[in-house]
Amino acid sequence: MAHQSNSSSQGKRIYIQEVATRDGFQNEASFIETADKVALIDSLSACGFAKVEATSFTSPRAIPALRDAEAVMHQIHRAPGVVYTVLVPNVRGAERAMSCKVDEVNLVMSVSESHNRANLRMSREQSFAQLKDVVSAVRESGVAINVSLSTVFGCPMEGDVDEAEVLRWMARFAELGVHGFTLCDTTGMAYPSQVEQLCGHAANVFPQHELTLHFHNTRGMALANVLAAIAAGIDRFDSSLGGLGGCPYAPGATGNVCTEDMVHMLQLMGYDTGIDLPALLQAAARLPGLIGHDVPSQVLKAGRRLDLHARPDYLDEAERSKELA
Amino acid sequence: MAHQSNSSSQGKRIYIQEVATRDGFQNEASFIETADKVALIDSLSACGFAKVEATSFTSPRAIPALRDAEAVMHQIHRAPGVVYTVLVPNVRGAERAMSCKVDEVNLVMSVSESHNRANLRMSREQSFAQLKDVVSAVRESGVAINVSLSTVFGCPMEGDVDEAEVLRWMARFAELGVHGFTLCDTTGMAYPSQVEQLCGHAANVFPQHELTLHFHNTRGMALANVLAAIAAGIDRFDSSLGGLGGCPYAPGATGNVCTEDMVHMLQLMGYDTGIDLPALLQAAARLPGLIGHDVPSQVLKAGRRLDLHARPDYLDEAERSKELA
Numbered sequence: 001m002a003h004q005s006n007s008s009s010q011g012k013r014i015y016i017q018e019v020a021t022r023d024g025f026q027n028e029a030s031f032i033e034t035a036d037k038v039a040l041i042d043s044l045s046a047c048g049f050a051k052v053e054a055t056s057f058t059s060p061r062a063i064p065a066l067r068d069a070e071a072v073m074h075q076i077h078r079a080p081g082v083v084y085t086v087l088v089p090n091v092r093g094a095e096r097a098m099s100c101k102v103d104e105v106n107l108v109m110s111v112s113e114s115h116n117r118a119n120l121r122m123s124r125e126q127s128f129a130q131l132k133d134v135v136s137a138v139r140e141s142g143v144a145i146n147v148s149l150s151t152v153f154g155c156p157m158e159g160d161v162d163e164a165e166v167l168r169w170m171a172r173f174a175e176l177g178v179h180g181f182t183l184c185d186t187t188g189m190a191y192p193s194q195v196e197q198l199c200g201h202a203a204n205v206f207p208q209h210e211l212t213l214h215f216h217n218t219r220g221m222a223l224a225n226v227l228a229a230i231a232a233g234i235d236r237f238d239s240s241l242g243g244l245g246g247c248p249y250a251p252g253a254t255g256n257v258c259t260e261d262m263v264h265m266l267q268l269m270g271y272d273t274g275i276d277l278p279a280l281l282q283a284a285a286r287l288p289g290l291i292g293h294d295v296p297s298q299v300l301k302a303g304r305r306l307d308l309h310a311r312p313d314y315l316d317e318a319e320r321s322k323e324l325a
Numbered sequence: 326m327a328h329q330s331n332s333s334s335q336g337k338r339i340y341i342q343e344v345a346t347r348d349g350f351q352n353e354a355s356f357i358e359t360a361d362k363v364a365l366i367d368s369l370s371a372c373g374f375a376k377v378e379a380t381s382f383t384s385p386r387a388i389p390a391l392r393d394a395e396a397v398m399h400q401i402h403r404a405p406g407v408v409y410t411v412l413v414p415n416v417r418g419a420e421r422a423m424s425c426k427v428d429e430v431n432l433v434m435s436v437s438e439s440h441n442r443a444n445l446r447m448s449r450e451q452s453f454a455q456l457k458d459v460v461s462a463v464r465e466s467g468v469a470i471n472v473s474l475s476t477v478f479g480c481p482m483e484g485d486v487d488e489a490e491v492l493r494w495m496a497r498f499a500e501l502g503v504h505g506f507t508l509c510d511t512t513g514m515a516y517p518s519q520v521e522q523l524c525g526h527a528a529n530v531f532p533q534h535e536l537t538l539h540f541h542n543t544r545g546m547a548l549a550n551v552l553a554a555i556a557a558g559i560d561r562f563d564s565s566l567g568g569l570g571g572c573p574y575a576p577g578a579t580g581n582v583c584t585e586d587m588v589h590m591l592q593l594m595g596y597d598t599g600i601d602l603p604a605l606l607q608a609a610a611r612l613p614g615l616i617g618h619d620v621p622s623q624v625l626k627a628g629r630r631l632d633l634h635a636r637p638d639y640l641d642e643a644e645r646s647k648e649l650a
Binding site (some may be wrong): 009114117118154156157158159160188189191192193194217218219220221223224226227258261264265268269270298299302304305306308309310311312 | 334439442443479481482483484485513514516517518519542543544545546548549551552553583586589590593594595623624627629630631633634635636637
């Protein structure tokens with residue numbers, strides 16, 4: 001397991017996938033106006049993301065915050081080169097999504113039984129059967145299919161999750177013909193050596209699938225986990241503007257790994273993220289006004305590493321007095 | 326540059342040095358009572374730290390928060406195996422410290438001229454001359470001497486700092502006969518590939534010196550930087566309970582790397598930190614009451630990785646109805 005050294009990171013492409021308007025907004029107490037969502041997605045599209053998870057075609061009763069999914073998808077500007085993905089829970093959601101000509105549908109279930117029941121109110125087998133129907137409904141359309149597996153690095157109710165169990169669920173979906181997997185650290189239980197090991201195995205077993213890692217910063221390890229995943233060969237990450245998001249079924253959980261903090265670190269290390277960081281920070285700076293509260297972004301607060309500060313006035317004064325003396 | 330793989334981390338000793346009562350408390354607006362400082366240090370001593378930076382023998386006018394340095398050093402219980410270190414800025418401070426029978430004195434200056442002038446109101450040459458006198462005053466006493474170099478990973482006013490400049494200041498102090506160095510990322514400008522490179526060079530050039538790394542989480546990279554330093558062979562880290570601290574001359578800066586977040590991660594990875602994490606978290610939980618505000622600790626908020634949550638009530642209800650049906 002080789003750490004990405006400075007030299008090997010130079011220019012290596014890392015694909016960044018923004019999830020704030022889906023994973024972030026679905027947890028917000030207040031409804032974000034459709035026009036604001038569209039404006040934000042359009043500004044994100046201009047930042048250079050590989051993929052944007054725009055919204056979720058869930059029941060408006062289940063997630064009222066995203067009840068405007070069709071309107072959002074019809075009103076956004078589709079930037080060339082950006083994959084627009086949406087979460088769909090069932091065939092009805094898939095049909096709504098396809099009628100909006102999405103590029104990809106993202107299916108989700110947990111690999112731990114308790115979390116799947118708590119989050120989706122179904123057994124894992126019920127979820128799998130439902131998602132199998134979605135795959136059947138979508139597969140012939142040319143729309144890509146990604147499966148997000150929750151709690152792969154641990155379940156907040158059951159504890160450790162067996163790596164074999166993760167690979168088993170990946171294999172079941174691979175058999176259905178899905179195109180990619182997202183391994184989700186839903187409640188921030190992943191730690192770097194575990195990440196490097198699981199990512200290495202998953203990449204070995206499913207070399208033809210697009211693999212995305214989705215970290216939460218619940219216990220402060222998100223950026224360390226990103227580097228551990230890169231060391232294992234992963235080149236694709238979900239992240240959330242401002243660090244928005246979090247799982248309502250995981251008490252104490254903080255948000256997704258913060259996009260600007262992750263991009264800032266990766267760019268300093270020489271990775272090619274394709275992201276326009278100043279534009280990204282401008283978009284992040286508008287978030288608190290949009291959602292009505294502060295966000296856990298560090299770089300938004302502290303500035304980029306080389307955003308320098310003026311020398312304190314008293315230094316100049318001291319030098320002036322010296323010159324006068 | 327080899328990443329610490331899971332297997333090689335098993336049981337490897339990492340030395341943790343707590344700085345909250347010096348680096349943290351000196352930035353607090355309200356005075357922490359001496360008895361509270363002593364009780365906190367005693368509880369930290371019982372947690373298994375390799376070193377505790379207890380206080381600072383600075384002028385009470387310059388840092389009134391630590392004006393009780395003698396009382397603190399006389400009243401704490403010295404746990405066997407723990408090195409008690411204190412910051413001293415000058416010969417007067419060193420004499421006060423030695424009269425309290427400290428184990429180590431910690432000298433500090435910045436490797437960038439602007440930051441040294443802003444923080445210490447002297448040129449670097451003036452600082453070096455003053456610290457050289459401290460070394461002369463202390464060297465024959467048997468008390469260990471550590472030098473903390475600030476802004477080695479970047480200066481918030483000057484920007485990048487040349488690695489050669491860091492090594493040059495280390496060499497000047499090494500010639501004086503000091504025992505250890507702390508490389509400080511004073512305002513959170515360090516990034517992992519830079520850390521791995523500088524730590525590797527410093528460890529190569531000064532193999533006989535104790536090397537400590539001191540990170541701030543200003544831009545979210547502290548834990549990633551800790552792992553990068555370990556990959557370069559570093560085994561000794563400063564950290565602050567609750568993530569307390571920060572530099573008043575670095576606007577927007579957040580605190581030191583949080584002890585409990587760092588220890589939590591390192592223990593999960595198999596490192597031997599010597600720390601009793603439950604006892605550490607109990608100490609951290611008392612901090613907000615002591616200082617009157619919240620702390621940026623993640624593990625204190627979210628709990629340890631395997632502090633599991635109860636399954637939601639509705640799951641049990643659903644199962645009960647199933648049984649009744």
